[in-house]
Amino acid sequence: MHDMAHALLLVGVMAGVTVLLRFLPFLVFSRSTPKFVLYLGEVLPYAIMAMLVVYCLKSISFARAPYGAPELLAVAATAGLHKWKHNTLLSIVVGTVLYMALLRLL
Amino acid sequence: MRLELGKGVWKKAFQDTLPVMAGYLVLGLGFGILLRDAGYSAWWALLMSVTIYAGSMQYVGVDLLAGGASLLSAALLTLMVNARHIFYGISMVDKYRDMGKGKPYLIFALTDETYSLVCRPDAPGGTPPRAYYFLVSLFDQCYWVAGSVLGGLVGSILPFDTTGVDFAMTALFTVIFVEQWEKADTHLPAVIGLAVSVCCLALFGADSFLIPAMIGITLCLFLLRGKIAGGGKADA
Numbered sequence: 191m192h193d194m195a196h197a198l199l200l201v202g203v204m205a206g207v208t209v210l211l212r213f214l215p216f217l218v219f220s221r222s223t224p225k226f227v228l229y230l231g232e233v234l235p236y237a238i239m240a241m242l243v244v245y246c247l248k249s250i251s252f253a254r255a256p257y258g259a260p261e262l263l264a265v266a267a268t269a270g271l272h273k274w275k276h277n278t279l280l281s282i283v284v285g286t287v288l289y290m291a292l293l294r295l296l
Numbered sequence: 297m298r299l300e301l302g303k304g305v306w307k308k309a310f311q312d313t314l315p316v317m318a319g320y321l322v323l324g325l326g327f328g329i330l331l332r333d334a335g336y337s338a339w340w341a342l343l344m345s346v347t348i349y350a351g352s353m354q355y356v357g358v359d360l361l362a363g364g365a366s367l368l369s370a371a372l373l374t375l376m377v378n379a380r381h382i383f384y385g386i387s388m389v390d391k392y393r394d395m396g397k398g399k400p401y402l403i404f405a406l407t408d409e410t411y412s413l414v415c416r417p418d419a420p421g422g423t424p425p426r427a428y429y430f431l432v433s434l435f436d437q438c439y440w441v442a443g444s445v446l447g448g449l450v451g452s453i454l455p456f457d458t459t460g461v462d463f464a465m466t467a468l469f470t471v472i473f474v475e476q477w478e479k480a481d482t483h484l485p486a487v488i489g490l491a492v493s494v495c496c497l498a499l500f501g502a503d504s505f506l507i508p509a510m511i512g513i514t515l516c517l518f519l520l521r522g523k524i525a526g527g528g529k530a531d532a
Contacts (some may be wrong), residue, residue, distance in 0.1 A: 196364060197336070203367050204357050205347040207374035208381070212403050215385030216349035218393070223390045230517065233524055234387040235415040235488030236480060237513045239473040241380075241506075242408055244493035248502040261466070268467045272474045282315045285467035290460035 256296040264289035305423035306351030309431035312419075313439070316409045318441035319465040321446075323370040326462070327354050328447020334362040339504075345444040349437055350407060352375045354444075379507055391415075398430045405433035407440075409465065412472050417479065484524050487514045 219227055243265070251260035268285030275281070328341040340361075344354050360370050383408050385491055391414075395402055406414075410433050411420060420428035477486055497510040517524065 193364065196363050197340075199367055200357070200360055200365065200370050201340075201344055201347065203370045204344075204350075204353060204360070204374050207371050208348055208353060208378050209348050209404060211375070211378050211381045212385060212406055213387050215316050215381055216403055217384075219389045223393070224336045226518075227386055227389055229521060230514070233485040233517050234383060234477050236483075236485035237492075237517065238380075238383055238387070238415075239412065239469055239476055240489030241487050241493045241509055242412065242469040243399075243466065244490065244497060244509075245506065246469060246522065247399055248497055248505065256323065259465075260460075264463060265466065265470050266466070268470045269474050272471045273478070278471050279311075279314060280468040281471050282318075284462055286461060286464045286471070289467075290465040292459045 256292075259296055260289055260292035263292060302424070302427075305420075305427045308421060308423050309428055309435060312413055312431055315434045315464055315468040316413070316436050317439045319409065319462055321443040321469065322461040323351055323441020323465070324445075325447040327351070327358070328444040328449070329451055330355065330358045330447075331361075331371045331416045331444075332451050333446045334358050336361060336448075340447050341444040341448035342441065347436075349405065349416060350378055350381075350438065351440070374506075376507065380408075380509075380510060381406065384408075384415075392429070395426055395429065398426060400432055402429055405437050407436065409468065410436045412469055416472065417474070423438065436490055482524055483518060484520060487520060488520070489513055492516060 197250050215227075218296035223231075247258075247261050247265070250261045264285050265288050268281050272278070272286055310511075324345065327345075331341050331344070332338070336358075340460040344357060348357065349352055353374055356373060357370075359365075360373070364388065385403070388406065390409070392399060392402055402414075409478075413432050413436075414429050419432075473486065477483060480486065493505070493509045494513040496512060499505070500508050
């Protein structure tokens with residue numbers, strides 16, 4: 191075990207900075223919501239969800255086998271199934287099981 | 297102001313968070329195991345998951361703890377890894393405006409996954425919004441805390457191979473992306489998000505693409521606001 195006090199301080203710093211980042215927009219725009227924030231609130235969710243998908247896939251390597259095939263195939267299957275059936279849980283379960291299978295087969 | 301906690305809202309919140317449950321239990325478990333291997337007991341997993349509650353940052357935090365990093369470098373790294381949360385806040389400022397007493401917790405608990413659920417247009421689906429947002433946030437954190445504490449307790453002696461279950465998170469974001477795509481009048485914001493993120497990933501690499509991507513997305517959304525404005529009805 192390392193120095194306990196320092197470890198506690200480290201956790202405190204990580205928690206503090208994270209809370210600060212989460213509260214910042216709400217503190218800055220606490221009185222009224224400016225027009226550009228309303229606009230961003232309207233369009234950002236679309237862009238962010240795309241960013242999060244890319245974020246989840248950031249570590250795949252196209253240079254080494256299986257060349258990101260499990261990830262890309264599973265994402266395509268999840269998206270396709272959801273477009274077809276519109277059942278959130280079904281799309282996620284099938285996508286995840288397919289991914290786990292592809293990981294072991296490819 | 298009391299939350300109106302009817303039966304319907306509990307059920308809806310629970311059902312909507314099921315995918316997050318799968319992902320958080322597994323990711324939390326992985327975190328708890330790593331932390332235990334680094335010499336920190338389940339108590340530390342509990343402490344970190346209750347107070348920090350940010351998945352990728354807690355994984356990074358294991359290295360910081362194990363290496364005895366300086367407080368300044370911990371602060372800077374947290375700033376880098378979690379800067380994207382500013383994004384979530386900005387897009388929820390208006391939606392969370394009248395959330396009463398529970399509001400500080402809603403803001404504290406705004407992780408990637410919780411954001412992906414609460415940012416959906418008409419997310420509460422007829423249930424009382426305050427209660428719905430609160431329960432979704434609380435359930436998600438419970439899953440995360442449970443997973444990480446369990447990981448710290450049992451270590452790596454799980455009887456089955458869970459490699460890849462964390463894909464549930466990717467699948468959740470993909471599903472929400474498809475839903476938003478179908479509801480949007482203009483696909484430009486989604487295309488911008490995808491294109492800018494992929495370009496930044498190629499340019500800056502996996503470890504440092506998020507902040508350039510956030511800046512690029514914001515810039516593009518502003519430059520093209522004439523074409524987009526009024527078209528994307530994300531939040532009511």
